[in-house]
Amino acid sequence: MIKKWLAIFSFSLFSIALLAQEVRVKIDTNAILIGQQLQVDIDFTFPSNLQGFFPHLPDSLGPNLEVVAKTKIDTSEKKGITNFHQQLKVTAFDSGYFVLPAFSFGYKNMGDTNLSILVSDPRLISVFTVAADTTKPIKPIVGPLPEPYTIMEFLPWIVLALAIGALLFVAFYFYRKRKKRPLFKKAEQQLPAHEKALDDLARLRLKKLWQAGKVKEYYTELSDILRIYIEERFQVAAIEMTTSEIVEGLSSHQVNDQAMQKLKSSLELSDLVKFAKANPVALENDTCLNQGIDFVNETKLVETEQKTEEVENVE
Structure with a gap:
C-alpha cells in the first residue's frame, strides 16, 4: 500500500x-x-x-x-x-x-x-501585396531624395563671405581714416637743433647718473647729445667720427676758439671715461656738462633778426 x-x-x-x-x-x-x-x-x-x-x-x-x-x-x-x-x-x-x-x-x-x-x-x-488602384493614372517614379548638405560644401562659401567682409571692413576703415585726414598736412614743427640739445642736456643733469655711480653711462649720453647736435647744426657726420675728426670737420665752420675748446674738452674727457676707464671727480663731471651747454649756446643758429627784417619788408 x-x-x-x-x-x-x-x-x-x-x-x-x-x-x-x-x-x-x-x-x-x-x-x-x-x-x-x-x-x-x-x-x-x-x-x-x-x-x-x-x-x-x-x-x-x-x-x-x-x-x-x-x-x-x-x-x-x-x-x-x-x-x-x-x-x-x-x-x-x-x-x-x-x-x-x-x-x-x-x-x-x-x-x-x-x-x-x-x-x-x-x-x-x-x-x-497592396492592391493597385486601377481608377487612377500611373504616376512617374519618384526620384531619389536629395542628400543633406554637409559643412564641407558650405565651407568655401563661408570662407568667401568672411574674406569679402574683411576686405569691406579694411576699405571702410581706411576710408574713414582718410576722411578725417586734412587735405593739406600741417608741417610738423620741429625744434631747432640747439633747443633739442639743451633739453636733452637738462634731462641728463636731472638723471643724476654720475651721482648714482653710473659715470660711464653719464659720459656716453653726454657725448651722444653733443654729436647729434653737431650733425644737425653743422651737417657734420659727428656720430661716426672720433673727437679729432669732429674738431677738424668744424674747422671749416664759423666756430670760435673758445667754444671749440669747450667742445674738445668735453669730448676728450668722455673718451677717457668710456675707453680708458677714467674716474673724474665730481667737479669735472659737472664742468663737462656745463661746457657742453656753453658750446651749444655759443654755436646755435639764430634767425630772429632775419625774420624781423622779412616782416618789415612785407609791411
Missing part, C-alpha cells in the same frame, strides 16, 4: 515538473501587407532550480521573414518559476504564405549534463 502511494506521489511530482517547463510564442497577427511588421512575443518558463537556455535568434527566420528589431532577453522570477522573455519585430518583402519556424529551448538540473529540449509550434504567416 505504501509503495502504491509513493509511486503516485512520484508520478505527480514528475507531472508537475513537466508542466512547469513551458514555451509560449504569441504573434499579434498572422496576416500583414508587404513591408508591414508583426510582433512576436516569446516566453520560456521553467522551475528556478533548473538551468534554462534561450535560443539565439538570427536576423532571418527562413528565406522570407526578416527580424528588423529585437529586445534583450528579459529574465524574471516569481514563486520559484523563472521566465525568459524576448520580443521580435518581423517583416516580409515578398507576398505569400511563410512559416514562422519552431524555436528550441533547453533546460537541465544544476550540475547535470543531460539537456532536455522544448520546441515551440511553428506559425503560418500570410503576406499580401
